[in-house]
Amino acid sequence: MRIQYNCPNDACVAIIEYGPLEEAVGSIECPRCHRPHPLDVTETVRTHNRVDRCAVCGCRELFIRKDFPQGIGLAVVLVAGIASVILFRSNLLAAYAVLTGAVLVDLCLYLAVGKVTTCYACRAEYRRGRLNPDHEGFDLATSEKY
Ligand SMILES: [Zn+2]
Numbered sequence: 154m155r156i157q158y159n160c161p162n163d164a165c166v167a168i169i170e171y172g173p174l175e176e177a178v179g180s181i182e183c184p185r186c187h188r189p190h191p192l193d194v195t196e197t198v199r200t201h202n203r204v205d206r207c208a209v210c211g212c213r214e215l216f217i218r219k220d221f222p223q224g225i226g227l228a229v230v231l232v233a234g235i236a237s238v239i240l241f242r243s244n245l246l247a248a249y250a251v252l253t254g255a256v257l258v259d260l261c262l263y264l265a266v267g268k269v270t271t272c273y274a275c276r277a278e279y280r281r282g283r284l285n286p287d288h289e290g291f292d293l294a295t296s297e298k299y
């Protein structure tokens with residue numbers, strides 16, 4: 154499994170990617186501020202490739218979301234929207250075709266992308282591991298605790 158998280162050093166804004174997480178031992182050094190910080194990898198991660206506790210902050214509450222590339226999805230809708238506005242004046246059928254196409258592209262993207270487990274507290278993201286059945290989708294009430 155791979156982990157992606159913000160450097161725990163507040164003054165540093167580096168996004169650290171590390172994997173495979175199950176082989177991590179002791180501390181990891183941030184490539185930007187060079188400060189080492191511990192990664193606490195649990196037995197469940199090591200033996201089952203499944204997150205039960207965040208390796209960065211120790212939080213036990215995590216949620217699962219679709220790993221949707223929001224930038225791309227938005228760009229498709231935006232481009233299609235502009236194109237259809239222009240086309241509406243000349244060719245109504247083409248305008249509808251463009252909009253339908255954009256919806257289909259977004260739908261395909263949505264179905265094709267994998268899932269990512271995210272920590273409520275520090276937003277560390279875990280990919281390519283097995284999903285933990287204890288984790289559910291994003292919950293606003295839980296999120297507000299952090
Ligand atoms: Zn750093």
Ligand SMILES: [Zn+2]
Binds near residue numbers: 208209210212272273
């Ligand atoms: Zn965390």
